[in-house]
Amino acid sequence: MGTNYTVASGDTCESITADHGLAIDRFLEDNSIDFHCQSLEVGSTVCADQKCRLGTVPENATCADLLRTNDFTLTGLLSWNPIIHSTRNNHPTLAGRTIFLSSSL
Numbered sequence: 001m002g003t004n005y006t007v008a009s010g011d012t013c014e015s016i017t018a019d020h021g022l023a024i025d026r027f028l029e030d031n032s033i034d035f036h037c038q039s040l041e042v043g044s045t046v047c048a049d050q051k052c053r054l055g056t057v058p059e060n061a062t063c064a065d066l067l068r069t070n071d072f073t074l075t076g077l078l079s080w081n082p083i084i085h086s087t088r089n090n091h092p093t094l095a096g097r098t099i100f101l102s103s104s105l
Helices: 013-020 024-030 063-069 074-080
Strands: 004-006 045-047 054-056 098-100
Touching: 013 024, 024 045, 024 098, 063 074, 074 098
Parallel strands: none
Antiparallel strands: 004 045, 054 098
8 A cells, every 4th residue: 555645735746746755757647647736636635655766857868878877777767757758759858857766765
């Protein structure tokens, strides 16, 4: 069973994921929350599980860059981060995003 969290006034998807050590895109997917976090409602319960080692995607980074500087496979990177397209052609839109760099702490 995952860890549940009750959304409080002032919470944002970014604040919840930062407080719980979560990658925002996995949080959005696991909780069926829209990309812009407009469907997050105060008082609702969300799953705040899947703790992992996080990292921020650098400007102009490629999957190859991330693989070179971390100890994981391309398969792991893609499975932990559904926001990364399997064609890996959406890197420009990922700069500054928080992603999983490992499946657990």
